Amino acid sequence: MSKSSGSFLAFIAGLAAGTAIGILYAPEKGEVTRDKLSDTLGKYRVQLEEFIADLIERGDEVAIEMAGGGDVDSKAKADGKKVVNEARQKAEKLLEDVETLMSQIKSKA
Numbered sequence: 001m002s003k004s005s006g007s008f009l010a011f012i013a014g015l016a017a018g019t020a021i022g023i024l025y026a027p028e029k030g031e032v033t034r035d036k037l038s039d040t041l042g043k044y045r046v047q048l049e050e051f052i053a054d055l056i057e058r059g060d061e062v063a064i065e066m067a068g069g070g071d072v073d074s075k076a077k078a079d080g081k082k083v084v085n086e087a088r089q090k091a092e093k094l095l096e097d098v099e100t101l102m103s104q105i106k107s108k109a
Contacts, residue, residue: 006087006090012047015044016044020041037105045102048098051091
């Protein structure tokens, strides 16, 4: 789960950065560019919120399943929770960055 969640977060971050750079270099008025960038960042924000909710839900499901299974040792449980928490924290940090960018864009409009 660590690799897939990390890969997803890296993909979203790269996609956001690439889109932002592409839009900023587009030959349009600043207001139009800011509107496009704000819309795009809004879509990424929604995707990140969904990803965080999914991580929290899956983390709870995994914890419930592990609590019922006596075969899984406590280190594996702790490692699983750690991976989910780290991925959630990274996604929340990206979400904060998106929010900051959106507020900066809106303040310049």
